Structure formats: structure tokens, C-alpha cells
Amino acid sequence: MAERADSGLTRRQLGGFTAALGGALILAPLAGAPSATAATATADKSGHPVLRHGSAQQAGLLPEHLHHLVTDAEAFLGPSPKHPWYAGAVLLAGRGGTVALHQPIGKAVRYSAYDEKTDTGVELPADQQIPMAQDTVFDLASVSKLFTSILAVQQLERGRLELEAAVASYLPEFGGAGKQDITIRQLLTHTSGFRAWIPLYDAPTREGKLQLI
Secondary structure (H helix, E strand, O other), rough: OOOOOOOOOOOOHHHOOHHHOOOOOOOOOOEEOOOOOOOEEEEEOOOEOEEHHHOOHHHHEEEHHHHHHHHHOOOOOOOOOOOOOEEEEEEEEEEEEEEEEEEEEEEEEEEEEEEOOOOOOOOHHHOOOOOOOOOOOOOOOHHHHHHHHHHHHHHOOOOOOOOEEEHHHHOHHHHHHOOOOOHHHHHHHOOOOOOOOOOOOHHHOOOHHHHHO
């Protein structure tokens, strides 16, 4: 399927940047400033590290590289014959304990539907579109697997988690709706029998979402 160069959003374009739409997670190497030392993360009263906003110099990064990160990401906000595009993203970059860049670009809400006949996204009127914000909440979906699996293996190595143990033995609330026998191994290997899609957005509260799960 050819990519479109007009204002429409094709199925390929909608799918090609799922990660950008869902998590707005951008990982890229940034050059450090030659004479600067990155600030280490400070800790709160409980000893947990706390990140602080600061300048590129405070983070030990080169300002021009942060600028390029923004301009490169913004280049994908519009149609292009070579690149797919997305509605928006939140850029976050830092080093050590200092966040040197935290900038939203584009829209958090731009489309109302997907048109099967024209294979494009249906754009909302301009006055109904919502700009991206620093605190926009994203549905990370499968992006979270990259991190939860690593954390699970760490806990297995430390003897705090057992592969064959029931999830409900750690999280009793999980055992509802016939899920009491599902094991940690089954979750990690995607063999638990869960539905592939649950419309969590239909439940406005955390309690309601847990009921759906």
C-alpha cells in the first residue's frame, strides 16, 4: 500500500507510529558537553531518586543536540512522501538527575475516527483538537512489556517471585472472575488466555478498570 503525501492519514501511517502515539517514547544518544558534569539525582525522604528540571549545561548535554531532537520529531508531524506521521508526542531528554528537555509537540487529540473507504483518519475540526501537554497521559500498551519483563526477571533472581506461583498469591484482587489459577509464567509467556483487547477507556475510574480486567 502506497503512503499518502496529502493531508490524509493512511492505515500504514496510523499503525507505523503506534509507539509514538501510544507511548511517545524516544530513545536517542545525545552528545555530552565537553566541560560539563551531569548532576546526580537527588533523593526524597524515603531515599528514592528524584529527577529535577534544569538546563542542558546542568545535564552535561549540548543545547544544539536537544534542539535537533525537537526539530527532527516535529518533521514527522506533517505528511511526507518518505516518512509516516503522527498526531503528536512528548519529548523527554536528560542525563544524570537533570531533565534538560520536556517538550510537547503536536496534538493529543486530532482524529475522531478511521475511514475504511478512504483509508485515512478523519480529522476533527480545529476547535475540537487538543494540543499535546507535558502531562498528557498515554496508553503504553505493549511498550510496557519491555520493562515489566525485565523487572519480573530481576525479582525472580532475587527469590521474590516464583514462575509457577499464582498471580493472585501476590495480588489477591487479581483472582476475581476465574483468574485465580493464572501463573506468573503464563503472564510472561502470553498463555494466560486473556482477551487481546479490553476497552478500559469505557471505565472512568481505576476501580472500574480493575473490574474489567
